[in-house]
Amino acid sequence: xxxxxxxxxxxxxAVKTKKISxxxxxxxxxxxxxxLDGKLNAFTSRNENAVKDAEMLDARIxxxxxxxxxxxxxxxxKEMFCTKGQKTTAxxxxxxxFVPPYDATAVARLKNAGVVxxxxxxxxxxxxxxxxxxxxxxxxxxxxxxxxxxGGSSGGxxxxxxxxxVVGTLGTDTGGSIRxxxxxxxxxxxxxxxxxxxxxxxxxxxxxxxxxxxxVSSVKDAALTLEVISGFDPQDGTTSRKQVPQWSQNxxxxxxxxxxxxxxxYLTAEGLDSDVQKTVENAxxxxxxxxxxxxxxxxxxxxxxxxxxxxxxxxxxxxxxxxYDGVKYGFxxxxxxxxxxxxxxxxxxxxxxxxxxxxxxxxxxxxYCLSSGYYDAYYTKAGQVRRLIMEEYLAAFRQCDVILSxxxxxxxxxxxxxxSDPLTMYLNDIFTTSTxxxxxxxxxxxxxxxxxxxxxxxxxxAAHFEEQKMxxxxxxxxxxxxxxxxxxxxV
Amino acid sequence: xxxxxxxxHIAKLARLHxxxxxxxxxxxxxxxxxxxxxxxxxxxxxxxxxxxxxxEIEAYWREDVVKQDFSAEEMTSNAPAKAGNLFQVPPVV
Numbered sequence: 001x002x003x004x005x006x007x008x009x010x011x012x013x014a015v016k017t018k019k020i021s022x023x024x025x026x027x028x029x030x031x032x033x034x035x036l037d038g039k040l041n042a043f044t045s046r047n048e049n050a051v052k053d054a055e056m057l058d059a060r061i062x063x064x065x066x067x068x069x070x071x072x073x074x075x076x077x078k079e080m081f082c083t084k085g086q087k088t089t090a091x092x093x094x095x096x097x098f099v100p101p102y103d104a105t106a107v108a109r110l111k112n113a114g115v116v117x118x119x120x121x122x123x124x125x126x127x128x129x130x131x132x133x134x135x136x137x138x139x140x141x142x143x144x145x146x147x148x149x150x151g152g153s154s155g156g157x158x159x160x161x162x163x164x165x166v167v168g169t170l171g172t173d174t175g176g177s178i179r180x181x182x183x184x185x186x187x188x189x190x191x192x193x194x195x196x197x198x199x200x201x202x203x204x205x206x207x208x209x210x211x212x213x214x215x216v217s218s219v220k221d222a223a224l225t226l227e228v229i230s231g232f233d234p235q236d237g238t239t240s241r242k243q244v245p246q247w248s249q250n251x252x253x254x255x256x257x258x259x260x261x262x263x264x265x266y267l268t269a270e271g272l273d274s275d276v277q278k279t280v281e282n283a284x285x286x287x288x289x290x291x292x293x294x295x296x297x298x299x300x301x302x303x304x305x306x307x308x309x310x311x312x313x314x315x316x317x318x319x320x321x322x323x324y325d326g327v328k329y330g331f332x333x334x335x336x337x338x339x340x341x342x343x344x345x346x347x348x349x350x351x352x353x354x355x356x357x358x359x360x361x362x363x364x365x366x367x368y369c370l371s372s373g374y375y376d377a378y379y380t381k382a383g384q385v386r387r388l389i390m391e392e393y394l395a396a397f398r399q400c401d402v403i404l405s406x407x408x409x410x411x412x413x414x415x416x417x418x419x420s421d422p423l424t425m426y427l428n429d430i431f432t433t434s435t436x437x438x439x440x441x442x443x444x445x446x447x448x449x450x451x452x453x454x455x456x457x458x459x460x461x462a463a464h465f466e467e468q469k470m471x472x473x474x475x476x477x478x479x480x481x482x483x484x485x486x487x488x489x490x491v
Numbered sequence: 492x493x494x495x496x497x498x499x500h501i502a503k504l505a506r507l508h509x510x511x512x513x514x515x516x517x518x519x520x521x522x523x524x525x526x527x528x529x530x531x532x533x534x535x536x537x538x539x540x541x542x543x544x545x546x547e548i549e550a551y552w553r554e555d556v557v558k559q560d561f562s563a564e565e566m567t568s569n570a571p572a573k574a575g576n577l578f579q580v581p582p583v584v
Contacts, residue, residue: 097569098569099568099569102560194546195548208543208545209545237550237551238546238548239548240548241548304531304534307529307530310524318505327570327571327578327580328567330569330571332572335581338572338579340581341581342581343580344506346581347506348502348503348508349508351507351508352507352508352509355507360509360513360517361520361521363507364501364505364509365521367501367504367505368501368525371500371504377532381531381532381536382531383541383542383543384534384539384540385531385536386541386542387539387540388534388536388539390545422524423520423524423527437545439544439545464546
């Protein structure tokens with residue numbers, strides 16, 4: 001077996017049947033990280049106990065124990081997730097030395113299923129960014145072109161997965177942070193329905209939008225990983241008590257009679273790159289050939305999705321990030337004589353020095369929106385438009401099973417190209433944010449290549465808790481994807 | 492209008508120290524972003540209840556029992572400054 005390009009399913013099967021040991025798998029990928037990550041900057045810290053963890057798994061397998069569906073599969077975990085005994089910085093100086101005493105539920109579930117964590121993965125600071133350039137740990141490079149961004153905020157996850165430094169990764173998505181980097185790096189990224197995966201132990205950015213999900217190399221791997229991390233968690237009151245379906249076993253790429261919706265407003269979006277447009281058109285044609293019916297749907301309010309998203313996300317962030325006060329954990333500004341310091345000054349210096357520019361910008365925006373005199377015009381109004389956007393999507397899903405769309409207007413852009421203009425960077429999120437606002441499941445599946453040799457994903461969205469439909473279409477598209485079998489040069 | 496005074500007021504509310512340069516930068520950038528975001532005022536939302544979370548999930552009830560997940564030592568292990576199991580802070584009264 002060629003370990004480097006093996007799927008999660010293949011590795012778990014080989015480890016369970018003792019064709020290979022978990023330790024051999026772990027050592028193989030540790031060597032890859034050692035030799036390749038210097039170019040990418042995807043990892044922020046490594047798990048020094050990974051080999052020991054693998055040996056323990058091997059011992060349990062030798063005793064005949066069932067160690068789980070993901071036996072011996074090496075994973076990288078986004079810095080947004082708490083990992084017991086291992087640094088969790090959320091890409092920020094303010095959490096530079098934070099070592100959580102517990103695992104996030106999603107991480108605990110992966111470990112319980114036999115995953116070996118190899119380390120933590122770089123990201124935009126507090127997941128605020130679309131390029132992985134706002135990280136305290138420095139920018140991540142796209143393995144397909146080292147001068148380009150891997151996307152964000154889960155840029156480290158996308159880069160590590162695409163360069164096969166790990167077999168699976170975990171990301172988070174608040175406005176596209178799984179799907180956009182997945183598209184830029186040619187991997188599969190799934191943001192499940194809001195409430196599918198517990199947010200316990202996930203650093204909070206915007207709580208009504210945040211969801212965790214897999215960023216992996218195949219649709220089946222995504223389905224299997226999602227099964228492991230999904231489900232009710234008493235530690236997160238917003239998790240759904242619905243049964244978690246066996247998506248990976250029920251994958252069905254028969255497209256006959258399936259209704260695929262195209263959003264009229266998306267097709268005429270301003271500034272849509274011709275390679276992206278062609279990729280979506282090709283996907284439509286392939287699905288038609290397979291027997292799917294294409295229907296046009298309309299979501300007129302979609303033009304307000306980006307403003308509504310930034311107003312809601314910044315408002316929630318300004319509240320969520322108030323916890324970073326330099327008292328119980330995290331960075332604290334230096335003071336010569338603590339007993340002579342004014343409390344407000346203590347907070348304000350700590351936060352002023354601990355947060356990076358983009359995070360400060362969003363805290364300022366959110367605080368402004370929630371401040372007296374502006375609350376109704378911004379936060380309340382955004383919440384109202386948000387409901388109308390969701391209703392339009394629900395109406396669209398009465399006419400079709402899934403919606404097919406671009407993920408972004410263009411493939412991966414150059415490092416430094418957009419960072420100085422926040423508004424342009426924000427507008428990049430036009431196709432991904434409504435999914436989070438409405439709480440719908442969405443995913444990116446690699447489908448086309450640009451003229452410059454960059455991968456391009458297409459986005460699939462479904463109604464609440466209808467992940468299976470979306471995964472089925474993704475699996476049909478995967479079988480005819482032109483990205484299939486292609487790997488970045490750096491590999 | 493987001494002038495320097497507004498920025499100072501917001502920074503104070505957010506307990507966020509901003510330098511002169513940052514204040515200047517934020518006032519331009521926030522004005523530009525909000526100028527764009529303000530277009531949501533054009534949407535008719537009469538009688539629409541604001542949506543604060545995407546899925547309607549029933550409250551989860553559990554027994555109100557005392558349990559210990561972490562020791563005091565674990566909980567204070569990340570403190571920037573502590574005395575025993577107490578967090579050290581500036582005078583608050």
